[in-house]
Amino acid sequence: MEKKLTPEERKVIDKKQARKLLKKWQKRLRLTDWDIVIRPNSMPDNFVLQSCVGECEFQEVSKTAVIRILRPDGYGDRVMPFNFEKTLVHELLHLKFNLLERSGNDFQDRYVHQLIDELAKAFIESE
């Protein structure tokens, strides 16, 4: 069933706004040495990973990344409301933690992912 969107959720984050938020969080998280392309309003079909709100494809050796964030009307019915900035911070933290992920230890990877999400929430709440 389709969820009714709030005005905030319906607001489409434009590219300029998205780039501004990217710059702000790149600086704050000390990730300015990464070349990052942001793709707001991505369609679910554009995602490599299914049922994700955001995803970050990166090349660790060249420090380049593409971050896709789902368009709000493709978000569906979830416990947490759509939050563009929180999703962006979560994806940027994947770059910060990239050397601890894909460790070959499933428990560690899941734990790091949980930490990433908790830290993203904490950063956004402290705004």
Ligand SMILES: [Zn+2]
């Ligand atoms: Zn994630």
